[in-house]
Amino acid sequence: MPTLVTWFVPALLALPVGVGLAGVVLPAFGYLPALGGETFSLDPFRQLLAVPGLAASALLSLASGLLTTAVSTIGVALFLAAFHGTAGDRLARRLLAPLLAVPHAAAAFGLAFLIAPSGLIFRLLAEPFGLTRPPDLLIIGDPLGLAMMAGLVAKEMPFLLLVAFAALPQADPVRRSRLAASLGYGRMAGFLLTVWPGVYRQIRLPVLAVAAYASGVVDVALILGPSLPAPLAVRLVAWMNDPDLSLRFMASAGALLQLAITGAVLLLWLIGERLVGLLRRRVAASGRRHGRDGTWRIAAGIPVALAGGAVFFGLAWLFVWSIAGFWAFPAILPPSVGLATWSRTLESAGGPLATTFLVAILSAGVALVLVVILLEARRRQFRASAGRAVRLTPAMAGLIYLPLIVPQIAFVFGLQVAVLSLGLTPSIPLLAAVHLVFVAPYVALALADPWYAVDPRYEQVAASLGHGALARLFRVRLPMATAAVLTAMAIGFATSVGQYLPTLLIGAGRLPTITTEAVALASGGNRRIIGAYALLQTLLPFLAFTLSATLPRLLLRGRGGMRRA
Amino acid sequence: MIGFRIGALVLAAGLFVSGAARGEAASDAAWQAVLDEAKGETVYFAAWGGSQNINDYIAWVGGEGKQRFDVTLNHVKLDDTASAVATVLAEKAAGKDMGGSIDLIWINGENFAAMQEQGLLSAGFATELPNWAYVDTQNPTVTVDFTLPTLGQESPWGGAKLVFFSDTARSGLVEAMPKSAGELLDWAKAHPGRFSYPAPPDFVGSSFLKQVLIETIADPEVLQAPVDEAGFEAVTKPLWDWLDAIQPVLWRSGRDHPQNYPAMKQLLADGELEIIFAFNPAEASSGIAAGELPDTVRSFTFPGGTLGNTHFVAIPYNSSSKSAAKVVANFLISPEAQLRKEDPRYWGDPTVLAMDKLPEDDRDAFAEIDRGIATLPPSQLGPVLAEPHPSWMTRIEAEWKRRYGG
Amino acid sequence: MTNQNTADGPQPADGLILRDVAIRLDGRRLLALDRRIAPGETLTVMGPSGSGKSTLFAFVAGFLDPAFSATGSVVLDGHELTHLAPRQRRLGLLFQDALLFPHMSVGENLLFALAPTLRGRRARRQAAERMLAKVGLEGMFDRDPATLSGGQAARVALARTLLAEPRALLLDEPFSRLDQTLRIATRKLVFARIRERGIPAILVTHDPADAEAAGGPVVVIGEAGGDGPADPRVRTGEAGAEGTAGEAGGEAAP
Known part of the structure; x- marks a missing residue:
């Protein structure tokens, strides 16, 4: 029975990915009867390879996947190395929840409003440099995709920081750092050589998820990325949506190319891991202590501070735009403000907010139940007992995390066709079920380690006191994992809120969420409305993260032993 | 040969119209049946949602529809009409030939061509709508969408005409602005970095290319027929010469383009661009x-004229509330709805109705619209250049x- | 499930019997044991780290990792336990950590252990308070376990275990985390309660002083120690790195 469950849940989550992929594999080889593709051929691939700028698009996606991940990971490692256990560390922990709550698109808009030639930075520079109009500089949408990668880093670094914070205690940072210091190692060198490898080993999967995401991202790329050519995923959406329906075949072939690029990113990353590991061992073996790292320590905080600052200032700037009247360059603040945008926005945002909330709470709740069932079934397999480290098998983990590794764009279109063929009409449960595919992996990611970190002997004690499995689950393990459960819920909730493509395609536009509304209105380019919607989009996840941080404190008041968790 | 084809298309469209007019008396009862069937139904209207003004207008239509016809209108806000086409296509691919998710779609041009070609549209209905009587059928773009006869499969909703805007505070008197594509090129060379156009396939960007094509091509007539691949390069060479010449003096040196019209509007406001253009004179x-x-x-x-066309609403073949969709389409071309739409306080989109077919009160109301200081009156919009074949x-x-x- | 500790005095079937117990990993025998522990008696199992002490403990308690195979049976007061679920075995467990549930107060920890057959809020609370008094912790009912000292926590853990009326006790190095003075006091308390209740107990330890205090028979297992390759699967939650035992730690006479 546990064996069945441990396979059933991952298979359930992976099934839509498989179905969706099948839905693009067939057209990629020319088969889609509804469009007259009755025979198999390689024409879609020939057509794809003939597309101008394809190589540049593919390289952009590849570079985005690798660079975003590298910068984010290194930034997190340096930050922890320099600031672990300091006031900076505590500040980062406190600010993390609001940072995580900002959806990708909102963060990207915020960054765009800051760094564009007409944005805050150049408005501040206008006075000293005598600018009367924005400089003609290609900053947003630069051909190398640097702005896009900056936007991705600003969002991914906080995510990796969150998982690193969670993994840190298992790497025994305090004692290892002290040990390294007693041997004369500098703070950063000591951390990077003794603690970080243990942390990285645990956050490897999230890191790979970041790499996969960054190589196939659509919304951030649309807002900040280059357009001539755009990264592959953006062009795929355009082809899939092209009124020339024959492009569907080529788009499907492109989806497979996207899959290959993401695969290449992951492969290159794994090779890079090896190289870095070799380097680390050589550095460690050299015995150099790197004792004086004062200046380095300050520099090491820059990436995280920049990322956090960009998101915060970006949001603040979005808010100012949302209340601005006509606001010309180079005025730093709008000459007139008003609430007209907000009153119009709030009037129409109620329904979408409610839909967003329902779908998010449903999908996060069901995801939690499924993940708990899976984790428990897996523990049962281990007889929950002998203290052996419980882990999901690579095959199970592979299935669960498949939706994080396979780019969304490669399978949601196929999934849409499948949903339609089943004759399902768009409804909130259906949408929640589709969101579940993307939400559950994050819930599993957030919950698995803390879940298994609960000392199994507590339940042995409970069992010896005569309590059955359900009592042990609900009265011992769940309460002991309260903080982790709520964090996992909040992450799942935020993931659901941020879904755009699946919501649009599966909801068929009938179930507008705050995110689909935001993207539709963003196409109108009105900065006031973009500002208002970006803030509204941030609101629900922000509440979720705030609740997940404060509820345990309220529920477990006077239980000092839970504070460590 | 080409001339014959165009003639045949216009003729076909004309036949359709007169055929509908003949059956007017009989259609009263038929329309009543449509109204009855529509009662209590819900219409999912897929329409671009990027403008708060337009969204508010559609919401107003929804309110009226509920009150007058007991039809619920849900605006499915799109960022790109093509995605609605893709939705209907996906439904057809999945064999969902009934109970489709879209009942009415805001459409024209290549999206319409694609849906028509793939059989994704309902049979012709537009000319049977009671308010069709007011439609300006003299305007060829009402029945021929980008050279394709609409066959009544889409009902006109509003007009569009390419107009240019400039900020007189930065670039001086509007009278000194370029008066043709050729002059625009010279102006851009004199003001490097101050002009750009949205990258195709953005609708406005592609339309701008067509404007330049029509102005520079030796014989514009060939554009009314499908592309002849053999002569394509030679025929379009003037267009590419023009674009090559302007490329280095474009905004961002042509290395990037605004995403769409709203982006251009923002760039004009910021002072990055000095001349922009739109398809809506208001x-x-x-x-x-x-x-x-x-x-x-x-x-x-x-x-010398700028590109003009009409935008429409169409009903997908698998709509589950076709009658209600027709009721909405009919209301959209009522004098009342068209008047509100042309009023820039609400939207400012030119009407598709013929003034001489309207009752006098309505005609006066149209004449009294305050079009705003920056809007050219219809008389100064200049000649309409016909859309080329899609x-x-x-x-x-x-x-x-x-x-x-x- | 009748209480076997009647006034009739010990019967031959009373007590905890480990009959021909042998535990193997990958076909290799880790340990073998065949003992009877009389009511009120404590069997001390000694052996170095990795000798399989904790494996024996897990087997008797019912938590044996499926990677091991075990033969033989465990019989308590004439009832076969081997195939019962842990919660049906009615064995009290004490670990080296007190393992008080951190989300419950001291009192709630005790109430969690008290059999549901005792009804009524007041009656249950009184039973818990009485038990607290017995271990010298009067008035601690509402305390947060996190505020207790190590010795206090150990005593609450004992109180919790006893409150469930176990028919035997399994002790896994329960004193090793306590300092010298506390250790002596806690030992006294635990063994006094075992004798008072007249239930059998197994104590797993590597501290000879524990064995001495227990006063019962002692078996030593896994003396050869570590000539097989370390098997990473044999790890215990608390120690984290207990390697495989050597060949056949057999039974040794006290």
Whole structure:
């Protein structure tokens, strides 16, 4: 029975990915009867390879996947190395929840409003440099995709920081750092050589998820990325949506190319891991202590501070735009403000907010139940007992995390066709079920380690006191994992809120969420409305993260032993 | 041969119209049946959702529809009409031939061509709508959409005409602005970095390319027929010469393009661009009213004519509330709804109705609309250049991508 | 399930019997044992780290990792336990950590252990308070376990275990985390309660002083120690790195 469950849940989550992929594999080889593709051929691939700028698009996606991940990971490692256990560390922990709550698109808009030639930075520079109009500089949408990668880093670094914070205690940072210091190692060198490898080993999967995401991202790329050519995923959406329906075949072939690029990113990353590991061992073996790292320590905080600052200032700037009247360059603040945008926005945002909330709470709740069932079934397999480290098998983990590794764009279109063929009409449960595919992996990611970190002997004690499995689950393990459960819920909730493509395609536009509304209105380019919607989009996840941080404190008041968790 | 084809198309469209007019008496009862069937139904209207003004207008239509016809209108806000086409296509691919998710779709041009070609549209209905009697059928773009006869499969909703805007506070008098594509090129050379156009396949960007094509091509007549691949390069050479010449003096040196019209509008407001263009003559005024553009922006157009077309609403073949969709389509071309739509306080979109067919009160109401300081009166909009066959758009977009897209 | 500790005095079937117990990993025998522990008696199992002490403990308690195979049976007061679920075995467990549930107060920890057959809020609370008094912790009912000292926590853990009326006790190095003075006091308390209740107990330890205090028979297992390759699967939650035992730690006479 546990064996069945441990396979059933991952298979359930992976099934839509498989179905969706099948839905693009067939057209990629020319088969889609509804469009007259009755025979198999390689024409879609020939057509794809003939597309101008394809190589540049593919390289952009590849570079985005690798660079975003590298910068984010290194930034997190340096930050922890320099600031672990300091006031900076505590500040980062406190600010993390609001940072995580900002959806990708909102963060990207915020960054765009800051760094564009007409944005805050150049408005501040206008006075000293005598600018009367924005400089003609290609900053947003630069051909190398640097702005896009900056936007991705600003969002991914906080995510990796969150998982690193969670993994840190298992790497025994305090004692290892002290040990390294007693041997004369500098703070950063000591951390990077003794603690970080243990942390990285645990956050490897999230890191790979970041790499996969960054190589196939659509919304951030649309807002900040280059357009001539755009990264592959953006062009795929355009082809899939092209009124020339024959492009569907080529788009499907492109989806497979996207899959290959993401695969290449992951492969290159794994090779890079090896190289870095070799380097680390050589550095460690050299015995150099790197004792004086004062200046380095300050520099090491820059990436995280920049990322956090960009998101915060970006949001603040979005808010100012949302209340601005006509606001010309180079005025730093709008000459007139008003609430007209907000009153119009709030009037129409109620329904979408409610839909967003329902779908998010449903999908996060069901995801939690499924993940708990899976984790428990897996523990049962281990007889929950002998203290052996419980882990999901690579095959199970592979299935669960498949939706994080396979780019969304490669399978949601196929999934849409499948949903339609089943004759399902768009409804909130259906949408929640589709969101579940993307939400559950994050819930599993957030919950698995803390879940298994609960000392199994507590339940042995409970069992010896005569309590059955359900009592042990609900009265011992769940309460002991309260903080982790709520964090996992909040992450799942935020993931659901941020879904755009699946919501649009599966909801068929009938179930507008705050995110689909935001993207539709963003196409109108009105900065006031973009500002208002970006803030509204941030609101629900922000509440979720705030609740997940404060509820345990309220529920477990006077239980000092839970504070460590 | 080409002339014959155009003639046949217009003739076909005309036959359709007169056929409908003949059955007017009989259709009263038929329309009543449609109204009865529509009662209590819900219409999912897929329409671009990027403008708060338009969204509010559609919401108003929804309110009226509920009150008058007991029809619920849900606006499915799109960021790109093509995605609605893709939705219907996906439904057809999945064999969902009934109970489709979209009942009414805001459409024209290549999206319409694609849906018509793939059989994704309901049979003709537009000419049977009671309010069709008011439609300006003299306007060829009402029945021929980008050279394709609509066959009544889409009902006109509003007009569009290419107009240019500039900020007089930065670039001086609007009278001194370019008056043709050729002059625009010279102006751009004199003002490097101050002009750009949205990258195709953005609708406005592609339309601008067509404007230049029509102005520079030796014989515009060939554009009314599908692209002849053999002669394509030679025929379109003037267009590419023009684009090659302007490329280095474009905004961002042509290395990037604005995403769409709204992006251009923002760039005009920021002072990055000095000349922009739109397909709605009232855009400048409504932009000023919304605080998005400075009140020094004015409109101008090319005396030799600019591209014009009509946008429509169509009913997908698998709509589950076709009758209700027809009721909405009919209301959209009522004098009342059209009047509100042309009023820049609400939207500012030109009407598709013929003034001489309207009752006198309605005609006066149209005449009294305050179009705003930045809007050219209909009389000064200049001649309409007809849209080329949709295949030109597709072909030119592909060629543009090949030349400038990588 | 009748209480076997009647006034009739010990019967031959009373007590905890480990009959021909042998535990193997990958076909290799880790340990073998065949003992009877009389009511009120404590069997001390000694052996170095990795000798399989904790494996024996897990087997008797019912938590044996499926990677091991075990033969033989465990019989308590004439009842076969081997195939019962842990919660049906009615064995009290004490670990080296007190393992008080951190989300419950001291009192709630005790109430969690008290059999549901005792009804009524007041009656249950009184039973818990009485038990607290017995271990010298009067008035601690509402305390947060996190505020207790190590010795106090150990005593609450004992109180919790006893409150469930176990028919035997399994002790896994329960004193090793306590300092010298506390250790002596806690030992006294635990063994006094075992004798008072007249239930059998197994104590797993590597501290000879524990064995001495227990006063019962002692078996030593896994003396050869570590000539097989370390098997990473044999790890215990608390120690984290207990390697495989050597060949056949057999039974040794006290």
